[in-house]
Amino acid sequence: EAQVTQNPRYLITVTGKKLTVTCSQNMNHEYMSWYRQDPGLGLRQIYYSMNVEVTDKGDVPEGYKVSRKEKRNFPLILESPSPNQTSLYFCASSFRSGGAPNYGYTFGSGTRLTVV
Amino acid sequence: GESVGLHLPTLSVQEGDNSIINCAYSNSASDYFIWYKQESGKGPQFIIDIRSNMDKRQGQRVTVLLNKTVKHLSLQIAATQPGDSAVYFCAENPPHYDKVIFGPGTSLSVIP
Numbered sequence: 277e278a279q280v281t282q283n284p285r286y287l288i289t290v291t292g293k294k295l296t297v298t299c300s301q302n303m304n305h306e307y308m309s310w311y312r313q314d315p316g317l318g319l320r321q322i323y324y325s326m327n328v329e330v331t332d333k334g335d336v337p338e339g340y341k342v343s344r345k346e347k348r349n350f351p352l353i354l355e356s357p358s359p360n361q362t363s364l365y366f367c368a369s370s371f372r373s374g375g376a377p378n379y380g381y382t383f384g385s386g387t388r389l390t391v392v
Numbered sequence: 393g394e395s396v397g398l399h400l401p402t403l404s405v406q407e408g409d410n411s412i413i414n415c416a417y418s419n420s421a422s423d424y425f426i427w428y429k430q431e432s433g434k435g436p437q438f439i440i441d442i443r444s445n446m447d448k449r450q451g452q453r454v455t456v457l458l459n460k461t462v463k464h465l466s467l468q469i470a471a472t473q474p475g476d477s478a479v480y481f482c483a484e485n486p487p488h489y490d491k492v493i494f495g496p497g498t499s500l501s502v503i504p
Contacts, residue, residue: 280435309491316400319436319481319494326490334491366435379426379485379492383435 278303282367282384289357289391297352297387299367306372308350309334309381310342312363319366325350326372357391364388400479402499411469413498415482420463422484426492427456427467431478439467439480469500477502 280301289295301308309324311334321334325344339361341353350369354361365388368381405411417425423444428436442449442456442465449456455468465482479499483492 318496321491324491332490368435379424379483380438380441381426381428381436381492383428383437385435386433 278382280367280369280382280384282365282387284387285385286388287390289389291358291391292356295354295357295389297354297365297367297389299350299352299384300348301350301367301369301382302348303369303371303382304347305369305382306347308344308367308369310340310350310352311366311368312336313366313386314363322352322365354389357389359391362389362391400497400499402501404501404503405472406503407474408471411467411472411476411500413467413469413480413500415465415467415495415498417463417465417482417484417495418493419484419486420460422486424485424492425456425458425465426483426485427454427465428481428483428494429476429478430481430497436481472500472502474502474504476500 283298306327310322311319313319320336322340323342325331328347331342366386367384370381426441427439429439430436440451440454440456442458447458453470457466479497481497482495485492
């Protein structure tokens with residue numbers, strides 16, 4: 277089944293303890309992206325990657341890191357999580373056509389992160 | 393200072409009726425638009441898309457209409473079913489942007 281897999285689904289952690297949320301897709305998509313979803317603020321892009329070893333900041337990149345060493349994986353790293361990073365996180369992927377991403381994203385099921 | 397959250401627009405429809413969900417987009421030069429459906433506890437799911445050189449596109453039970461003059465997008469769902477209850481997001485892709493911009497979403501509730 278074609279899908280984007282995120283892990284874990286739920287995570288409660290303490291301030292300052294480094295964590296990684298994994299994201300993997302099996303559709304050979306070039307484009308991958310991380311979003312956070314907060315009540316009243318909608319979906320906001322954190323980072324995106326146009327292809328392997330190519331990453332760029334989205335709208336809210338502060339406090340996050342990403343890497344794209346392989347086409348299928350795009351982990352989100354919080355080096356020192358803070359309570360304001362408590363949110364619902366989504367990974368998404370899509371093909372690119374003609375150099376531009378095809379924005380029919382496939383989203384993962386989400387990771388609900390709580391930082392206390 | 394205190395931040396004020398935005399209330400999510402809501403729409404309630406009777407099962408079997410048609411639903412129309414509206415969206416105003418921001419960039420008159422955007423050339424690609426998408427509708428997503430997000431059910432409770434799940435990630436957004438692609439429904440239908442439309443390019444700016446079209447004003448209407450139909451899928452299975454869904455139709456997207458694009459009015460570039462007033463920067464307006466709508467999603468029509470025919471014969472709405474309980475399984476259509478979800479939050480619906482429109483998204484636009486402005487030119488030279490390597491991403492889409494999501495709207496705030498509309499919560500659709502279907503009354504059995």
